[in-house]
Amino acid sequence: MEATSVVQLDQTKAKDECLNLSLRPLQVSDVDDFMVWASDEKVTRFCTWEPYTNKEDGLNYIKNTVVPHPWFRAICVDDRPVGAISVSANSGNDKCRGELGYVLASKYWGKGIVTRAVKMVVDTIFVEWPHLERLEALVDVENVGSQRVLEKAGFQREGVLRKYFILKGRSRDMVMFSLLSTDYQS
Amino acid sequence: MEVDLSKITLRPFKLEDADDFLLFAGDDQVTNYLRWQTLSSKQEALDHIKDVCIPHPWRRSICNDNCSIGFISIFPFSGEEDRFKANIGFGVAVKYWGHGIATKAVKMAVPQFFVDFPDVVRLEAFIDAQNLGSQRVVEKTGFQKEGMLRKYAYMKGKLRDMFIYSFLSTDLPANP
Numbered sequence: 001m002e003a004t005s006v007v008q009l010d011q012t013k014a015k016d017e018c019l020n021l022s023l024r025p026l027q028v029s030d031v032d033d034f035m036v037w038a039s040d041e042k043v044t045r046f047c048t049w050e051p052y053t054n055k056e057d058g059l060n061y062i063k064n065t066v067v068p069h070p071w072f073r074a075i076c077v078d079d080r081p082v083g084a085i086s087v088s089a090n091s092g093n094d095k096c097r098g099e100l101g102y103v104l105a106s107k108y109w110g111k112g113i114v115t116r117a118v119k120m121v122v123d124t125i126f127v128e129w130p131h132l133e134r135l136e137a138l139v140d141v142e143n144v145g146s147q148r149v150l151e152k153a154g155f156q157r158e159g160v161l162r163k164y165f166i167l168k169g170r171s172r173d174m175v176m177f178s179l180l181s182t183d184y185q186s
Numbered sequence: 187m188e189v190d191l192s193k194i195t196l197r198p199f200k201l202e203d204a205d206d207f208l209l210f211a212g213d214d215q216v217t218n219y220l221r222w223q224t225l226s227s228k229q230e231a232l233d234h235i236k237d238v239c240i241p242h243p244w245r246r247s248i249c250n251d252n253c254s255i256g257f258i259s260i261f262p263f264s265g266e267e268d269r270f271k272a273n274i275g276f277g278v279a280v281k282y283w284g285h286g287i288a289t290k291a292v293k294m295a296v297p298q299f300f301v302d303f304p305d306v307v308r309l310e311a312f313i314d315a316q317n318l319g320s321q322r323v324v325e326k327t328g329f330q331k332e333g334m335l336r337k338y339a340y341m342k343g344k345l346r347d348m349f350i351y352s353f354l355s356t357d358l359p360a361n362p
Contacts, residue, residue, distance in 0.1 A: 048267075093221070093340040133337045133345055159333020162352050163308045166270060171307055176350075180337055 019077055021116055026066050026074040026084060031058045033074075033081040037105035046140045047103065048167060071125065075104065075117045082108050085117050087125055087135065096133040098125070102149075109145070118153040126181045133181050138164065138174040150177045154184075189250065189285040196246040196258065196294055199239035203247055204231040206254040207239075210279035216256075219314045219341065220277060244299055248278060248291045255279045256288065258295045262303055270307040272299070276323070283319070292327040300355050307355050312338070315347040329353045 026034065037043045038052040038061075052058050066072050070089040074081035083104035090097050100121065104114050126132055139146045141160060151157070155177040163171040199207070208231040210216045217224045225231050239245050239257070248256035256278035263271045274295075278288050300306060311329055313320045325331065329351035338348045 096337060096340060096345055136335075156336075158335055159350070161332050161350065162330070163354055164271075166267065171270065176333060176335065178336055 019111065019113065020079075021113060021120075022076045022079065023073040023085065023117060023120055024076060024079075026062060026072060026081060028059060028062050028067075030074060030081045031055060031062060034058050034062065034084075037083055037103060040106055042106045043103055046143045046146070046167065050168075071098075071128075073121075075102070075113065077108065077113070083114070083117075085114075085121055087121065087129075089129075095131055098129065098132050098135055100135055100137040102146075112152075114146075114149045115152045118149060122153065122179060122184055126184055134178055135180075136176060136178045138176055140165075140167065141173045141175055147175055147177075153179070155179045156183070187281070189282065189287065191286060191290050193251045194287055194290050195249045195252070196291060196298075197249060197252075199235050199245065199247045199254070199257075201232060201235055203254040204228055204235060207231045207235060210256055210277060213280060215280050216277045219317045219320065220275065221341065244272075244302060246291075246295065248276070248287065250282065250287070255282050256291065258291050260295065260299045260303075260309065262306055270305055272303065272306045272309050274309055274311050276320070288320075288323045289326045292323055296327065296353055297358055300358060309353045309355075311351040311353075312348045313351065314341065315349060321349060324351045324353075327353075328357060330357070 032055075035052060035055060035058050038058060041051045044051045052061075066084075069086060071087040073085055075083040075085055083102065085100070085102040088099045088101070089095070100118070102114055102117065122135065125135065137150055137155065138161070139150065147157075156179070158176045158178055161174050161176055164174040165172045205228065208225055208228055211222065211225045211231060211234065214224050225234060242259060243262055244260040246258050247254040248258060256276065258276040259274070261273045261275075262269055263273070274292070276288055276292060278291075296309065299309065311324050312335075313324065315334060330353070332350050332352055335348050335350055337345050339346060
């Protein structure tokens with residue numbers, strides 16, 4: 001009995017690692033897939049926004065925020081969007097710095113998908129943006145899953161910024177992580 | 187040089203401070219870690235006082251016997267999401283370094299600022315990793331060092347590591 005369940009666990013793990021993962025732009029035609037994660041309050045718990053309740057808002061978000069965004073990709077399993085990952089850009093004296101953000105449908109949590117997606121972003125962003133020196137991410141102190149993603153992807157934890165952010169009316173401590181282009185090269 | 191710290195006060199800037207202002211704002215050593223360009227004429231000093239210092243939400247002249255020898259600026263962020271945060275910066279004329287003047291000024295400024303801006307919860311300071319003097323000032327005034335932000339921003343054309351410090355409204359000693 002035990003031998004069988006161990007084999008099944010390994011098979012599941014192998015299956016997860018074999019998940020056909022890709023990044024591509026998110027389009028208006030992806031709105032139904034978008035609504036799956038965007039309407040889920042488990043997913044939006046640490047997001048500044050409330051769960052989406054209607055498709056019209058989803059369409060507007062994709063048209064007005066996603067399409068013009070400097071770097072926004074859908075995380076796809078078998079070419080179907082199951083989440084999103086983005087890097088923000090700054091200007092002037094701050095253009096050396098970009099902020100990473102990501103979100104994943106809860107059904108796909110626990111399979112290492114976001115860690116893989118972050119690694120894919122890291123592999124390309126410093127090449128696409130040669131002026132980028134620092135990729136940073138801010139994670140709620142209670143969002144342990146997301147902290148683990150960044151640690152596994154090679155980010156360095158720089159410190160806890162107290163009451164750095166107001167999330168849904170409450171001030172939150174945030175952990176600052178960074179990956180430098182020079183970290184990546186070595 | 188003797189400095190009597192009881193003569194160190196804070197007040198708003200006036201146009202009449204222009205000559206004194208130029209003495210520190212025209213000095214590369216003072217502006218080295220600031221985003222300001224070093225000023226180079228009395229006219230620039232007058233313009234800066236008129237266009238930046240006076241309309242500023244919270245900028246004070248650090249005075250020795252009512253004569254301007256430096257500045258403290260506390261800038262609340264704008265926007266709905268960020269107005270609970272503010273950023274502090276300061277500078278003192280080189281000849282007055284080493285007497286605890288900036289420390290005294292920051293100690294006076296912080297509680298007053300939280301009274302003037304009751305919505306602000308977090309006051310932060312970004313201090314260049316090599317600026318040991320300013321690190322000591324904020325540490326002595328009760329700011330908490332949170333970490334080092336590597337290659338955080340350009341300052342005068344060079345990419346800089348910066349320490350981030352914070353002082354929360356809840357860090358203020360309770361009123362007796």
